[in-house]
Amino acid sequence: MQGELVIYNTLSRKKEEFKAIHPPFVGMYVCGPTVYNDVHIGNCRTFISFDVIYRYLLHLGYKVRYVRNITDVGHLENDADSGEDKIAKKAKLENLEPMEIVQKYSNGFHDVMKDFNNLAPSIEPTATAHLLEQIECTQQIIDKGFAYVSNGSVYFDVQKFAEQNNYGELSGRKIDELLSATRDNLDGQDDKKSPLDFALWKQASPEHIMQWNSPWGKGFPGWHLECTVMSTKYLGEQFDIHGGGMDLKFPHHECEIAQNKAATGKEPVKYWMHANMLTLNGEKMSKSTGKFFLPAQLFSGDSELLDKAYSPMAVRFFMMQCHYRSTLDFSNEALQAAEKGYKRILIALQQLGDIKGASNSNVDVASLFKRAYDAMNDDFNTPMVVAVLFDAVKEINLLKAGEKNISHEDLSALKKLFDDFLFNIMGLKLENADDHDSALSKGLMDVILELRKDAKSDKNYAMSDKIRDTLKDLKITVKDTKEGAEWNYEG
RNA sequence: GGUCCGGUGGCCGAGCGGCUAGGCAGAGGUCUGCAAAACCUCCCACAGCGGUUCAAAUCCGCUCCGGACCUCCA
Structure with a gap:
């Protein structure tokens, strides 16, 4: 293969050499969207980041099983909230069945993923299709003594768990600090022994539409549980990569680890990966502040914040120019810069077809390849790959101007550089x-x-x-x- | 309040002890009927103040500024 792949592991806070648990197979789980609304462009960045990771692992020859869930159970705003869930709320608002909401926004999500040229995951499980497993898992955790039933709900006993385990190992939190931070936020949590405890199963109030039977009465599963259950069902109790947005690190991923360890006693994930946020004027895109774009707005230019429309590939290229672990600030100026740059690459590429091979070559294609692989191997450094491709563009232009020569072999290698890195790995494609x-x-x-x-x-x-x-x-x-x-x- | 990130040239962004990042914008030049493109040259950045070192954007300390998480969130 092409050098050693190194991945930044959130769990160890270090870059680590990637060693698959069962090569050549790799199991990768990424937290997908909750389908109660349109995904915005910030959501898309995470999925594009992991698409590139998926593509690169495939390129390296791994047999990857990529699981990305769809959360179709409406979760409450927080555990203290006893009212309607988000999907039910939206259903009422749009005068639809909750499952129509789920379908509508799942479809929309898939369309957008396709627009951005993301590969479909190997398995896309839904929470509602795994209720039995979630109930079983809850029972298992109760049996192990790490959860308790309270008033028709089941809660995970964080402090009990923390006696033998390091709760907070992923996010770097300490139990004491968490306790002091939540001290004045105790309202409506009477069922819980501790404010740190989180719901595995939540009792449903009668008006709650999405509810199912369980040994503890009618209710619905806790948010963190579905990922624990579906990841281990399809990838095993221990698998290679678990990804998601930075904002899921705590509490979601921390709780996933706790649930897994409580149920099986094993550390579930070898490499935890977190994609950083897309910001707008330096702040995280967020629906509550109204500071976000929908992909559709971006593609049509229909927003006061946008000067013009941008194509999906221009946006994807824009994202490739930034490392997945850095925040990326969204602006018209930056987007236009990316758009122009991308176009320059495509034009050069088109002209590459007209270049004739010669008997000698003074274009160092091998070194371009090496630099591109080194960049990808260094925790998927796509901005560096982009820089390499621009250097390649310069070579193409010099060839075209007749100032350099290239052998037939190097010429096809140069084409392969773009096929591999621009198209197959970074997932760009030609438009028009x-x-x-x-x-x-x-x-x-x-x-x-x-x-x-x-x-x-x-x-x-x-x-x-x-x-x-x-x-x-x-x-x-x-x-x-x-x-x-x-x-x-x-x- | 607690925890954790980050502040790089006009803009976006890599780099993270010595070696040109790159893109976009701008200036000059070559080419051209004119444009455009391309190529060449220029624009010698690392929040501030101290410290460590032969050497710091890169390590350490302090200050200032921004952000994320601690509640649903990609």
Whole structure:
């Protein structure tokens, strides 16, 4: 393979060499969305980040089972809240069945994932389809003595668990600190022994629509439980990678570990990975403040905060220019910069097809490959890969200008560099490719450019400029080069 | 309040002890009927103040500023 892959593990707070538990198989679980609303672009960043990770592992030859759940049980705002859950609320608002809400926003989520060219996960389990397993797991934790029944609900006994385990190992929290932080927040938590305890099963009030039978009465599962149950069901009690957004680290992932260890006594996950947030004016995108974009708004430009529309691939490329563990600030200026840069790569790539191989080569393609692999192996450093690709673009332009030579072998290797890293690993794809490549467009453009060429040789520049300007209005750019005129879409 | 991150050139962002990040924007030049593109050159950044070191954007301390989590959240 291509060097050693190193991954930053949140659990150890260090970069660690990646060693699959059962090579060549890799199990990866990523927390998916709760489908009570449209996913916004911040949500998408996490899934794009893990898509790249998934793609790279596949590229390295691993057989990856990628599980990403859909949370279709409506959870409460917090454990003290006894009213409706989010899905039920939304259902009432839109006058739909809760399961219609689930379907509607699941569909929307899938569409958006497709827009961004994310690969589908291997398994996409839903919480409601795993209620039996969740009830079993709850019972198991009760049997082990780490949970208690209280008034029709079941709570995880955090302090009991912490006597023998390090609760807080992932997020770096200490029980005492957590206790002091929540001291003045005790209202409505009478059922719990301690404010730190979290629900495994929650009793449903009669008006609560989404509820199921259980040994403890009618209710619904706690939020953290589904991921514990579905990850171990499909990936085993111990698996390689668990991912999610930074904001899930505590309490969600911490509770998952606790549930797993309480149930099986084993440390469930070898590498915990967390993708950082997308910010807007330096602050996390959030629905409550109204500071966020929906993908649809981004693609249409329909928002006061946007100067124009951006294509899904321009947005994806924009995200590739930042490391997944850093926050990324969203701005028109930054997005436009990414859009232009991406376009430059695509144009160079298109021209790569016209370059002829020579007998000798003074383009060091091997070193470009090495740098790209080194970057990916260093905890998926995509911004570095992008820098390498821009260096490759420069080489292409020099080749085109006849200032460098390349052998046939290196030429196909150079093409492979882009196929591998830009398309297969970073998951970019061509846009408008169909239009540009259609025989009709090509034929028409050939005719038009031929006419323009005639005008030019007659020194009828008024005519040739008119043709160029008119095409410009149609978002087709014509450039005169030594080899004749070239054309491109948009800009 | 507690815990934890981060402050890099006009903008976005890598780097994290010595070696050019990169993109976008800007300036000059080459080329060109003119444009555009491309290429060349320039724009020598690391919040502030101390310290460690032969050497610090990179390590340590303090100060200032921003953010995340501690409740549902990607």
